[in-house]
Amino acid sequence: MAKAGVGLLGIGNIGKEVFAYLKSSNNAQVTRVARRRINAPAPAAIKKLVTRRAETVIADPSVDIVVELTGDGKRGAQYMLDAIDQGQHVVTANKEAIAVRWRDIMSLARKRGVSVGFEATVGGGMPVVRAMQRHNAADDIQSFAGILNGTCNFILGRMKEYVVRHMDDPNIQKRSLPLEDALAEAQKLGYAEPDPTMDINGFDTKFKVAILANLAFDSYFDPNDIYCEGIWDQNQRILASDFYFLHHQRYLGGKYALKLVGVAERTGRRPTLRVHPALIETDGPLADLAAVEGSFNGLTVEGRRLGTQFIKGLGAGPKPTTISVASDIHEIAAAVLSSRGTGCHAGPPVPAARRAGSPGNVDRVQTRGFIRSVSPDVKGVYAKKLDILARHKVNVQSVVNVKEFVYGRDRYMPDYIEIDPAPDGAVREVLKAFRRLRGVRDPMYFRILEL
Ligand SMILES: NC(=O)c1ccc[n+]([C@@H]2O[C@H](COP(=O)([O-])OP(=O)(O)OC[C@H]3O[C@@H](n4cnc5c(N)ncnc54)[C@H](OP(=O)(O)O)[C@@H]3O)[C@@H](O)[C@H]2O)c1
Known part of the structure; x- marks a missing residue:
């Protein structure tokens, strides 16, 4: 049975596992591989397909699906755009490239009528x-x-x-x-x-x-x-x-x-x-x-x-990530094979690029939790912290010292201030002011997650 040709860009942790997995695939086979160190030790089956230039893989007529596994956010995105522009389908695990260049990649893929598989970018093997x-x-x-x-x-x-x-x-x-x-x-x-x-x-x-x-x-x-x-x-x-x-x-x-x-x-x-x-x-x-x-x-x-x-x-590791990469490859390969000769590809849907959206302002979200900071045992330091909280209208429920973690000559000790719901931006202003207090270290806000 004919198989769709796969060009692997990268043969590292994930690339190696994908290569091994595809050996037993019934609808896809690796026909070219790119890596930087072409002389690095590798099995003969990989060596005979390897080139240093990703461009060579993308231009190879045996390649229907370019699988980008370089881990390079900028170059990886460019390789995908070049492949899509030539009418090749792409599959990737590169979250930075997909997140940063979403609009360019998705709109070009829709224009060229090719598929983009990016299941492996989030959650490793989870199909999220x-x-x-x-x-x-x-x-x-x-x-x-x-x-x-x-x-x-x-x-x-x-x-x-x-x-x-x-x-x-x-x-x-x-x-x-x-x-x-x-x-x-x-x-x-x-x-x-x-x-x-x-x-x-x-x-x-x-x-x-x-x-x-x-x-x-x-x-x-x-x-x-x-x-x-x-x-x-x-x-x-x-x-x-x-x-x-x-x-x-x-x-x-x-x-x-x-x-x-x-x-x-x-x-x-x-x-x-x-x-x-x-x-x-x-x-x-x-x-x-x-x-x-x-x-x-x-x-x-x-x-x-x-x-x-x-x-x-x-969520990570070669095996779970390979499952997600391979599920994208199989789905696209099936569509490639069934469209051969017809010229009409019906692969998995490419999400619309849509308009740029700006997220809502986190400063205004009401959050609550505990503010931790570490202070020396000197008089007046708590009064100063409480004064800062009052100035930013952040209500305090309780203050707890964790005495088991005292250290140093100045008896530094962490304390945890529980606060009522307050605008997140106001709490972050409190933290900034804590950082300016003499002797006070490591202020951090632990928000309680509520949806
Ligand atoms: N590792 C994980 O558990 C995991 C989980 C989820 C997602 N991911 C994602 O999967 C992708 C691959 O990760 P990885 O762990 O397999 O990376 P890796 O082990 O560092 O392997 C990267 C591979 O890409 C090759 N490469 C890098 N730049 C290249 C270029 N410009 N042209 C050609 N080849 C190039 C490297 O060549 P050389 O072999 O010559 O060095 C190497 O073979 C990344 O996007 C990563 O975020 C990884």
């Missing part, structure tokens, strides 16, 4: 892209919230495990796992990239939120317009004491799970889009999401007619 596309076709999506980065979820999970395991140790501060050690462990186990910046600063989740929001709200959102905080970026980082405060019976006793979330909410005319660490009630309406552990991903979608749906699955 098609689910969102199909759901939106028949319902009005009101909101979604997802744990979309397995690396961050793994790191947060390891930090929590350590603290919970040593909870009653009087030396808990020394026994807990700092963020950098949890990250090193994730890298050793292959869950985190050698350069994990995009994961921990939230950008990876931001690209995925942009893609899901484009599908859910029929607009194109620029990822740069999405509000984004990570678990570790220039302004803030998660501390081991956060897990002690969240999980020790003396404090919050496990009421909330701490996760990095991507959230979209249709509140006013325009949906608000945001990425940040959040507290999810373990016994509340989002309990399924709170229970997503390790390198898993989870997504809750709220439709006006259908109500709540929840999808959970393996």
Whole structure:
């Protein structure tokens, strides 16, 4: 039986797995491969197809489907545009390229009548892209919230495990796992990239939120317009004491799970889009999401007619990602084969590029939660913090010192201020003012996730 020709751009973690998978495919076969280091050791079956130039693969007449797996946001997008322009179908796992160049890629693909498969850009092996596309076709999506980065979820999970395991140790501060050690462990186990910046600063989740929001709200959102905080970026980082405060019976006793979330909410005319660490009630309406552990991903979608749906699955890694890449390849290959000779291709639908949409202003969203900061044991520092909160009209419910985490000669100690619902922008102004206070370190806002 004839097979559709696949040109692989990139033969790294994912490319290798896709190559192996397609060996047993009954409707697609790899006919060309591009990589930068053509002399790198590789099986003979790959070596005989390899070239250094992606352009050579795109121009090869044996290639019906270009599968872009380079991981290069800018070049990868250009290769896809070149392939589409020549009438080739494309499949990719490159979330940055799809999120940033959505409009160009989708409008050119519609113009040229070719398919774009990007299931692997969000949620690894979870079929969330098609689910969102199909759901939106028949319902009005009101909101979604997802744990979309397995690396961050793994790191947060390891930090929590350590603290919970040593909870009653009087030396808990020394026994807990700092963020950098949890990250090193994730890298050793292959869950985190050698350069994990995009994961921990939230950008990876931001690209995925942009893609899901484009599908859910029929607009194109620029990822740069999405509000984004990570678990570790220039302004803030998660501390081991956060897990002690969240999980020790003396404090919050496990009421909330701490996760990095991507959230979209249709509140006013325009949906608000945001990425940040959040507290999810373990016994509340989002309990399924709170229970997503390790390198898993989870997504809750709220439709006006259908109500709540929840999808959970393996969010990263070569095998799950390959399943999504291969499902796109198979679907497109079937359409290529059935249209051969007829000239009329009926592949999976390409989403409309739509008009650019700007997300709603996150400053005005009412949020509540806990403000953490670390202060020396000197007189007057709490009064100053409370004064700042009052000036920004942010009401305080309670203040808790986590005494088990005292350190240094000045007896630095984290405290957690619980606040009533307030405009998110006002709370962020409070944090900025805390950062200017002498001796006060690490202010961070833990919002309670409510949809
Ligand atoms: N790894 C995961 O778990 C995962 C999960 C979901 C999505 N993804 C996405 O999947 C994509 C691939 O990731 P990966 O982990 O497989 O990356 P990777 O291991 O770094 O492999 C990248 C491959 O692309 C080749 N390459 C890079 N730039 C190129 C260029 N300009 N022209 C030709 N070849 C080029 C590299 O060549 P050399 O071999 O010569 O270096 C390598 O073979 C990325 O978009 C990533 O975000 C990955």
